[in-house]
Amino acid sequence: MLNLQPNPIYYSSEHEQFRKTVREFVAREITPFINEWDEAETFPRALYRQSAEIGIIGIGYPEEYGGTPADGFYSIIVADELSRAGSGGLIASLLSHSIAAPPILAAGSAELKARVLPAILSGEKIAALAITEPSGGSDVASLKTTAIRDGQCYIVNGEKTFITSGLRADYFTVAVRTNPADKGAGGVSLLLVERDTPGFTRTPLKKMGWWCSDTAHLHFDNCRVSIANLIGEENQGFQTIMLNFNSERLGLAAQAYGLAKVCFEDALAWARERKTFGAPLVERQVIRHKLVDMAMKLEATRATLEDLTSRVENNIGAPNLLVAQTSMLKNFATQTMQFCADQALQILGGMGYIRESRVERIYREVKVLMIGGGAEEIMKDLAAKQMKL
Amino acid sequence: MKIIVCLKQVPKNDSILRINDAGSWIQDRDLTYEINESDAYALEAALQLKEKHGGEVIALSLGPARVQSVIKEALARGADRGLHLEDTAFDQLDAFGAAATIAAAAEGDGFDLLLTGLQSDDHGYAQTGVIAAELLGLPHATIVMDLQTEDGGIKVKRELEAGFFQWVTMPVPAVFTIQSGINTLRYATLKGIMAAKKKEIKKLDAAALGLDAATLAPKQQIKRVYFPQKSKQTQMIEGTAAAAAATLVEKLKNEARVF
Numbered sequence: 001m002l003n004l005q006p007n008p009i010y011y012s013s014e015h016e017q018f019r020k021t022v023r024e025f026v027a028r029e030i031t032p033f034i035n036e037w038d039e040a041e042t043f044p045r046a047l048y049r050q051s052a053e054i055g056i057i058g059i060g061y062p063e064e065y066g067g068t069p070a071d072g073f074y075s076i077i078v079a080d081e082l083s084r085a086g087s088g089g090l091i092a093s094l095l096s097h098s099i100a101a102p103p104i105l106a107a108g109s110a111e112l113k114a115r116v117l118p119a120i121l122s123g124e125k126i127a128a129l130a131i132t133e134p135s136g137g138s139d140v141a142s143l144k145t146t147a148i149r150d151g152q153c154y155i156v157n158g159e160k161t162f163i164t165s166g167l168r169a170d171y172f173t174v175a176v177r178t179n180p181a182d183k184g185a186g187g188v189s190l191l192l193v194e195r196d197t198p199g200f201t202r203t204p205l206k207k208m209g210w211w212c213s214d215t216a217h218l219h220f221d222n223c224r225v226s227i228a229n230l231i232g233e234e235n236q237g238f239q240t241i242m243l244n245f246n247s248e249r250l251g252l253a254a255q256a257y258g259l260a261k262v263c264f265e266d267a268l269a270w271a272r273e274r275k276t277f278g279a280p281l282v283e284r285q286v287i288r289h290k291l292v293d294m295a296m297k298l299e300a301t302r303a304t305l306e307d308l309t310s311r312v313e314n315n316i317g318a319p320n321l322l323v324a325q326t327s328m329l330k331n332f333a334t335q336t337m338q339f340c341a342d343q344a345l346q347i348l349g350g351m352g353y354i355r356e357s358r359v360e361r362i363y364r365e366v367k368v369l370m371i372g373g374g375a376e377e378i379m380k381d382l383a384a385k386q387m388k389l
Numbered sequence: 390m391k392i393i394v395c396l397k398q399v400p401k402n403d404s405i406l407r408i409n410d411a412g413s414w415i416q417d418r419d420l421t422y423e424i425n426e427s428d429a430y431a432l433e434a435a436l437q438l439k440e441k442h443g444g445e446v447i448a449l450s451l452g453p454a455r456v457q458s459v460i461k462e463a464l465a466r467g468a469d470r471g472l473h474l475e476d477t478a479f480d481q482l483d484a485f486g487a488a489a490t491i492a493a494a495a496e497g498d499g500f501d502l503l504l505t506g507l508q509s510d511d512h513g514y515a516q517t518g519v520i521a522a523e524l525l526g527l528p529h530a531t532i533v534m535d536l537q538t539e540d541g542g543i544k545v546k547r548e549l550e551a552g553f554f555q556w557v558t559m560p561v562p563a564v565f566t567i568q569s570g571i572n573t574l575r576y577a578t579l580k581g582i583m584a585a586k587k588k589e590i591k592k593l594d595a596a597a598l599g600l601d602a603a604t605l606a607p608k609q610q611i612k613r614v615y616f617p618q619k620s621k622q623t624q625m626i627e628g629t630a631a632a633a634a635a636t637l638v639e640k641l642k643n644e645a646r647v648f
Contacts, residue, residue: 013457013458013461014461014582014583014585014586016458017458017461017462017465017577017582018577018579018582020462020577021576021577021578021579021582024576025576053576053578054576054578054579055578055579055580055582056579058579059579068579068580068583069583070579070583074579
């Protein structure tokens with residue numbers, strides 16, 4: 001029987017043990033409550049600390065900051081297993097540090113890293129990444145939020161939008177223009193803005209899906225931010241942001257795969273249980289074909305995801321080609337999710353349209369993964385450019 | 390306090406079970422395994438005692454190479470080292486043979502407490518811990534729900550029938566079989582999993598344990614394994630409502646014996 005298992009050549013007994021831990025954690029601490037949390041449009045802050053305790057938050061970070069050095073397959077496992085709760089919104093908020101903290105680790109000063117990373121990795125503080133503005137997202141080089149040097153501070157003015165964990169975060173990794181004379185990539189820096197900074201306000205945003213994830217519009221009105229919070233060199237932020245996008249997109253692809261697999265599993269279980277005209281749905285050719293089409297796309301997505309993760313881990317291939325492959329995988333995985341959510345909902349029929357069904361929620365979460373972290377069209381342009389077509 | 394915890398690897402409780410070709414046991418192809426439920430609670434009880442009083446927790450498992458995953462999981466949860474009892478001579482052990490093997494390994498290592506789960510989720514004999522205690526000549530208690538140190542000895546709470554409990558105090562070393570659900574199981578954290586890679590797992594075979602074929606020879610044998618026979622009989626009761634109700638009551642009393 002096809003059971004959509006990971007390819008064992010990539011996973012050690014330690015990987016499998018960690019998968020068991022995360023699976024138990026999700027079954028015990030998340031799944032029983034996820035419907036309630038999604039309806040309430042939030043989840044307990046304590047979940048960050050609980051997740052940190054078992055190792056989810058600190059994967060891949062140095063031990064000196066409270067992390068656990070580990071390869072990329074551990075992150076794939078986390079995305080895969082968290083997906084079992086059937087809420088991409090929970091994953092997005094719970095792991096918002098996974099896009100906010102890497103720039104601090106990669107480019108932040110020793111003082112900054114020691115000051116903020118232990119609190120983030122222990123789940124005590126929440127971190128968010130703020131790049132997108134009302135005027136644009138993927139076109140980072142054109143961002144308009146300014147940070148003008150004034151003595152030992154930067155004065156930040158501008159807006160950011162669609163920011164995950166935007167309301168609850170304690171630390172914001174914010175892309176700003178520190179050189180207004182340079183209207184392109186050369187004037188961009190990254191700055192850590194703390195939540196209680198005077199002049200920094202946040203407004204919640206209602207969404208199609210990802211209900212339990214908080215999403216906000218951020219306003220910076222003459223916020224004074226210490227120069228000690230500059231992440232990396234001034235005007236050198238663009239490259240750090242671009243590198244950060246790659247790991248984000250790989251993570252999004254893993255999440256899309258995990259959620260697509262949930263759709264397949266729920267559709268298969270329903271097709272076996274539901275009888276029409278004297279036979280289970282799964283015995284109808286039209287339903288069997290739908291399930292096979294889903295399984296086929298899932299298997300191809302998993303194989304590509306694991307192959308690319310291995311290539312990234314082992315530096316196999318030219319960097320520009322890895323960027324192209326990551327961009328294509330992000331599109332491929334989210335298209336698989338779109339297809340599986342659609343087919344699963346069709347198989348589940350009325351049950352799939354009822355709230356509290358995992359498929360219903362995942363169906364509403366398809367578009368955010370096809371747009372967030374780089375829209376499909378941007379991904380294609382980037383892949384074409386990196387492959388020098 | 391030095392505590393040895395016996396961990397049996399059993400098929401996961403959601404496994405699809407099939408009987409093997411010989412009809413002697415379940416088919417082990419396609420099975421996935423986990424720590425026997427009550428053994429996991431025994432491990433947690435041991436870890437909590439160690440946290441309170443210091444000492445060492447040793448995870449012991451008997452079986453083929455695959456049982457190392459059970460030992461590794463225990464090490465990831467906080468056990469200090471592992472003992473893996475592996476030999477083809479151990480393949481067909483009954484409860485007595487398993488107890489004799491465990492007793493030999495435990496005696497060789499030395500301990501203050503030897504813990505097992507109340508019973509295994511596969512065979513369900515509930516004998517291994519008790520027989521091991523008898524072979525070792527040590528005091529023991531079964532269905533233990535709580536363990537407290539007291540005046541150099543140990544005081545345990547046993548579950549009796551009909552909602553009664555019993556507190557028993559005894560000297561150490563001692564052997565206890567632990568009830569499920571008595572504590573909250575901790576997770577094997579990522580840090581714990583990584584740290585476990587550096588912990589020792591010592592392998593011991595029959596020769597190292599001084600066990601001969603006569604000791605290990607099964608004293609009991611499974612003749613046949615089969616699924617319960619399902620039978621469904623429908624009886625139509627006819628007549629007026631009052632007469633049918635009276636017949637139904639009579640049948641429920643005397644045939645089905647439900648009241």
